[in-house]
Amino acid sequence: MADHRDKVQPDSNWEPGPTLKRPRWLRCRLSIFFYALKHNFIQIAAMVLALLLLIDLILRWDELRPPVSVHLSAALITGVLQEAFDVLVHSPTFFEMGTVPSQVSPLTWVSWWINVQSLLGGGTLLVALFVWYEKIRGDWMSSLPKRMSVFFLHQGQPVIICRYVWLASEGDLRAWGQQVAAQSVGERFLSFYPNVNAGSPTLAVWIDCGICSHYAICFDLMDLDEAGKQNLFLRKYPGMSRYQNMAAESNTVSTVPMADLKRDVDASVFPFDWQLESAPDRD
Numbered sequence: 001m002a003d004h005r006d007k008v009q010p011d012s013n014w015e016p017g018p019t020l021k022r023p024r025w026l027r028c029r030l031s032i033f034f035y036a037l038k039h040n041f042i043q044i045a046a047m048v049l050a051l052l053l054l055i056d057l058i059l060r061w062d063e064l065r066p067p068v069s070v071h072l073s074a075a076l077i078t079g080v081l082q083e084a085f086d087v088l089v090h091s092p093t094f095f096e097m098g099t100v101p102s103q104v105s106p107l108t109w110v111s112w113w114i115n116v117q118s119l120l121g122g123g124t125l126l127v128a129l130f131v132w133y134e135k136i137r138g139d140w141m142s143s144l145p146k147r148m149s150v151f152f153l154h155q156g157q158p159v160i161i162c163r164y165v166w167l168a169s170e171g172d173l174r175a176w177g178q179q180v181a182a183q184s185v186g187e188r189f190l191s192f193y194p195n196v197n198a199g200s201p202t203l204a205v206w207i208d209c210g211i212c213s214h215y216a217i218c219f220d221l222m223d224l225d226e227a228g229k230q231n232l233f234l235r236k237y238p239g240m241s242r243y244q245n246m247a248a249e250s251n252t253v254s255t256v257p258m259a260d261l262k263r264d265v266d267a268s269v270f271p272f273d274w275q276l277e278s279a280p281d282r283d
Helices: 025-038 041-060 074-090 109-143 168-183 258-264
Strands: 148-155 157-167 202-205 211-220 240-245 254-258
Touching: 025 041, 025 109, 025 211, 074 202, 148 168, 157 258, 168 211, 211 240, 240 258
Parallel strands: 148 211, 157 240
Antiparallel strands: 148 157, 202 211, 240 254
C-alpha cells in the first residue's frame, strides 16, 4: 500500500474564475480600422486623395460625367431605384437605355474588349482591396496580446488545467505550456505522448477590456511510473485536478475534485470531449 500521507486534500474554497467572452464583430472591425489608420496612414491618405481627384475629374470632364441630370427630383430617384430593383429581380441584365449594358452583343473585338476592360478594372480593384484587408487583418492578429490555456489529460481526465496564461509568441506555445503545467504540480518536467493538440487561436476580451488572442493546447500524459520517477504527482492528486485561472487575477493553483470541476466550469471551456468517470484510487 502506498503512503496516503502524500495525498493532498481538495480545496474547499476554490473558484473557477471568469470565462473570457468573444468580442463582437463590429468591435473587431473597428479595432482593425484603427490599427490600419495607425500603421498604414500614408497608404490610406494616398488612396483617399486619389479617389477625391478622380471624383473631381469626373465632375469637370464631360466625357467622364455619368448620364444623369444635375437636377434630380425625389420621384425620379425613386423611379430609378424601383426600375433597378425590378431588373435585378426579373432579369439577368442590370440596366438599359444608358444605365445598364445593352443586351446587344458588340459587333467588333475592339468594342468587346472595351466592355471587358471595365469589368476587369473593377474586379482587379476589389481583389486588391480584399488582399490588402486580409494582410492588415493578419498583422492586427499578430499584434494582439496572447494568452493560452493548457490542458494535461490522463486517461481522458484533465489533471492539470492552466487557463489564460500569458504567452510571448505562438512559437512558445508547446514549451511554455509544459513549463507552466510542471510548475503547477511541483515537477521539473512531465512525461507525455507526442500527440499534442493545439487549435487555431480565437479572439477574447481580456479583463482590461482589450482584445487578445487565445490559444488552447492539450497534452496526453503517460502513466505514473514510480521506478522511473515519471509523473509522480498523479499519486499525490488522485481523482483531482490542479486548476488555475489567470483571469481571476490570482496565481493560486487549486486542487479540485473532477466532479466539482465538471459541475462548476462551463463545458465550452474544455477543447476535448470529456466523459467524466470515477478515477480509481491509486494505492
